[in-house]
Amino acid sequence: MNELKENKRPLEEIAEDMKVLEDLTKAEYKWGFVTEIESEVAPKGLNEDIIRLISSKKGEPEWMTEWRLKAYRHWLTMEEPKWPNVSYPPIDFQDISYYSAPKKRSQKKSLDEVDPELLKTFEKLGIPLEEQKALAGVAVDAVFDSVSVATTFQKTLKEKGIIFCSISEAIREYPDLVKKYLGSVVPYTDNFYAALNSAVFSDGSFVYVPKGVRCPMELSTYFRINAKETGQFERTLIIADEGSYVSYLEGCTAPIRDNNQLHAAVVELIALDYAEIKYSTVQNWYPGDKEGKGGIYNFVTKRGACRGKHSKISWTQVETGSAITWKYPSCILQGDYSVGEFYSVAVTNNYQQADTGTKMIHLGKYTKSTVVSKGISAGKSKNSYRGLVKIGKNATGARNFTQCDSMLMGDKCSANTFPYIEVENDTAKVEHEATTSKVGEDQIFYLNQRGISTEDAINMIVNGFCKEVFKELPMEFAVEAQKLLAVSLEGSVG
Amino acid sequence: MLIIKNLHAVVEGKEILRGINLEVKPGEIHAIMGPNGSGKSTLANVLAGNKGYEVTEGEIWFEGKNLLDMEPDERAKEGVFLAFQYPVEIPGVSNATFLKTAINEKRKYLNLPELSPKEFLDMMKEKAKILGMDESLISRSVNVGFSGGEKKRNEIFQLLMLEPKLAILDETDSGLDIDALKIVANGVNVFHKDDNAVIVVTHYQRLLNYIVPDFVHVLYKGKIVKSGGKELALELEEKGYDWVTSNELETQSI
Ligand SMILES: Nc1ncnc2c1ncn2[C@@H]1O[C@H](COP(=O)(O)OP(=O)(O)OP(=O)(O)O)[C@@H](O)[C@H]1O
Ligand SMILES: [Mg+2]
Numbered sequence: 237m238n239e240l241k242e243n244k245r246p247l248e249e250i251a252e253d254m255k256v257l258e259d260l261t262k263a264e265y266k267w268g269f270v271t272e273i274e275s276e277v278a279p280k281g282l283n284e285d286i287i288r289l290i291s292s293k294k295g296e297p298e299w300m301t302e303w304r305l306k307a308y309r310h311w312l313t314m315e316e317p318k319w320p321n322v323s324y325p326p327i328d329f330q331d332i333s334y335y336s337a338p339k340k341r342s343q344k345k346s347l348d349e350v351d352p353e354l355l356k357t358f359e360k361l362g363i364p365l366e367e368q369k370a371l372a373g374v375a376v377d378a379v380f381d382s383v384s385v386a387t388t389f390q391k392t393l394k395e396k397g398i399i400f401c402s403i404s405e406a407i408r409e410y411p412d413l414v415k416k417y418l419g420s421v422v423p424y425t426d427n428f429y430a431a432l433n434s435a436v437f438s439d440g441s442f443v444y445v446p447k448g449v450r451c452p453m454e455l456s457t458y459f460r461i462n463a464k465e466t467g468q469f470e471r472t473l474i475i476a477d478e479g480s481y482v483s484y485l486e487g488c489t490a491p492i493r494d495n496n497q498l499h500a501a502v503v504e505l506i507a508l509d510y511a512e513i514k515y516s517t518v519q520n521w522y523p524g525d526k527e528g529k530g531g532i533y534n535f536v537t538k539r540g541a542c543r544g545k546h547s548k549i550s551w552t553q554v555e556t557g558s559a560i561t562w563k564y565p566s567c568i569l570q571g572d573y574s575v576g577e578f579y580s581v582a583v584t585n586n587y588q589q590a591d592t593g594t595k596m597i598h599l600g601k602y603t604k605s606t607v608v609s610k611g612i613s614a615g616k617s618k619n620s621y622r623g624l625v626k627i628g629k630n631a632t633g634a635r636n637f638t639q640c641d642s643m644l645m646g647d648k649c650s651a652n653t654f655p656y657i658e659v660e661n662d663t664a665k666v667e668h669e670a671t672t673s674k675v676g677e678d679q680i681f682y683l684n685q686r687g688i689s690t691e692d693a694i695n696m697i698v699n700g701f702c703k704e705v706f707k708e709l710p711m712e713f714a715v716e717a718q719k720l721l722a723v724s725l726e727g728s729v730g
Numbered sequence: 731m732l733i734i735k736n737l738h739a740v741v742e743g744k745e746i747l748r749g750i751n752l753e754v755k756p757g758e759i760h761a762i763m764g765p766n767g768s769g770k771s772t773l774a775n776v777l778a779g780n781k782g783y784e785v786t787e788g789e790i791w792f793e794g795k796n797l798l799d800m801e802p803d804e805r806a807k808e809g810v811f812l813a814f815q816y817p818v819e820i821p822g823v824s825n826a827t828f829l830k831t832a833i834n835e836k837r838k839y840l841n842l843p844e845l846s847p848k849e850f851l852d853m854m855k856e857k858a859k860i861l862g863m864d865e866s867l868i869s870r871s872v873n874v875g876f877s878g879g880e881k882k883r884n885e886i887f888q889l890l891m892l893e894p895k896l897a898i899l900d901e902t903d904s905g906l907d908i909d910a911l912k913i914v915a916n917g918v919n920v921f922h923k924d925d926n927a928v929i930v931v932t933h934y935q936r937l938l939n940y941i942v943p944d945f946v947h948v949l950y951k952g953k954i955v956k957s958g959g960k961e962l963a964l965e966l967e968e969k970g971y972d973w974v975t976s977n978e979l980e981t982q983s984i
Contacts, residue, residue, distance in 0.1 A: 676818070677781075677782070678818050679818050679820055681778075681780055681781070681782075681802060681818075682814065682817070682818040682820070683820070683828070683832075684779070684801070684802035684803045684806065685778050685779075685802055685803075685805075685806050685811075685812050685814075686806055686828070686829075686832035686888065686892065687803050687806035687807045687832050687835045687836045687839070687892070688803055688828075688831055688832055688835055689801075689803050689835070690803070692831065692835070696820070696823050696827075696828070696831065697820060697823070699822070699823070700820055700821050700822025700823035700871065701821065701822055702822070703822035703823075704822070
């Protein structure tokens, strides 16, 4: 059982990687600017008319409107979950606007038609949307408040038969695929926020990779909340057909605002026989200020179904933002020999709260899952890992390995681990390891003694602690993640 | 280079250093010997600025600057290096990343340009060779899973990479086999030049056959009770500490 071997790499490669640490920035939340742009905002509150309005704004077919309304009616019968280890004042769902879109915008076709203000915004966020400026090998769908404003490299992808577009476009253009898969992994009855999302979801990304195709570039969605007092409810649906492969990345930021804003997304992944989906998130919603004012409530349902045999779904997440994070990217391992993975770094500082983890549901034979969770808490924050490993009756030979490590900085924060294990098949093997450590004074002194400042020493120790997760991220995003960690933990020791 | 005047230091309310006086000039090698618990590591830690030790009296001057005014990382960048008696493990941080950061921080402090990855790599290979270190140790996490001897060797590797002005070696010889001892001592001799200085803390005369000291001091209960040339180490080996400490004991019991 050594799933987590240190990978040996040539020295040259390591020397290159080292630039990464040198880049550690020391800025405060620097994505907090507001874009001045005229938006069309739906009146606050939620009712059937608002849902019809959203649906018609998006030019949706009748079946979609009906689906939303059914979800809404179901939502009305549900209650907000109270079990996560987080606390916040009650949310007034009638005091939120459920739709906001930049105004000056016809049906988007080419970038020339996108408001230059928006292009500038994304450029400022480090996401240039002009293809010639874009990161090589990454196609981007840029979502601003409730709508997708641009999707790059669509043509290149289409040549391989890959569909990468906003979910609104998919509903119009590929209704059969959407009908077949939307809600098939996360039904609207699943939970309170999934139901809400199903009723009001605004935009998000849609990916379909056809049989036997290996997606030649990283697909990425960048979510930006800009408008005040609006919620963002994005919906992502990724389908990897037999023998295909896709790597998908998601990033998110929001301006600094005094009030809390709600973000309730649903992500569904479907992997058929021998298909593989790698889903990476660098979540950096505005976390609130040092006194705990403002920040995003990030209540997200992410779930992947390994429907086919030998399929694989891998979640990697770096969670540094949000006032409250409530999120359990999960895998349903239906196909025999399918594989689920979850690699997570969750950082909380000041008054942030995170209750995050995963569910690995083993249904097929010889299914295998790996969970590596790294929680870092600083300030007065609360950081909980909550994980379920379930081995069904028929999951002969299923295996799970879970490792949960927590690191505490200072003595006002807390870390908790809530592992739930349910095994219904005797041949299964489930292993769980958990550790809690403090950033050691002796480690810091050792690095100090070599000329490294305390701030940099902590970054180094923390990055080392997270290495097993970072190495799962594509290189550019690993760099981004390390920088984010440095910013999030700014001033946490002193 | 280093002047220590009447240094007193306290750990957890207990006075460990009780009036140390010592001067180290460029080009010199000083050996500090003394029984267990006499305060050798404490002195080394105080010089390096470990916050666990409180200086209650005295002065430390390094290259004309007041060392006690400086943070530990600043002292390191000024050129104070401590090879630890018990090197610390840092999981997930490769030796290479760690050293590159350390070197470039120091170069930045000294207004020198950063080393390019290539320059750094070449330097690493060269120094590793001097110490007969396997290159795989360089890409591994700092000290994690290193044997006792490998950790000590890694400390001297860092010494060669960082090229400080003053190297304080706290029992670098303990845990080394005879061959490794020679290699490590050779590493120290490669480092040592006219413009830098070495303080060697050791229990064994054997190391001093390879790293030949100009002065030997005996630390006992927080004071230097005897100083001499390299022959003092031989005498100590022969006669034990009682020989130098009996006077001190007598004065104490009064
Ligand atoms: N952090 C600490 N907490 C409590 N006591 C300490 C601490 N560090 C040192 N001491 C005490 O200070 C005294 C001197 O310790 P020091 O490590 O300096 O001795 P030393 O001369 O290096 O011994 P050795 O030869 O065994 O390495 C000892 O009595 C030790 O127990
Ligand atoms: Mg000692």
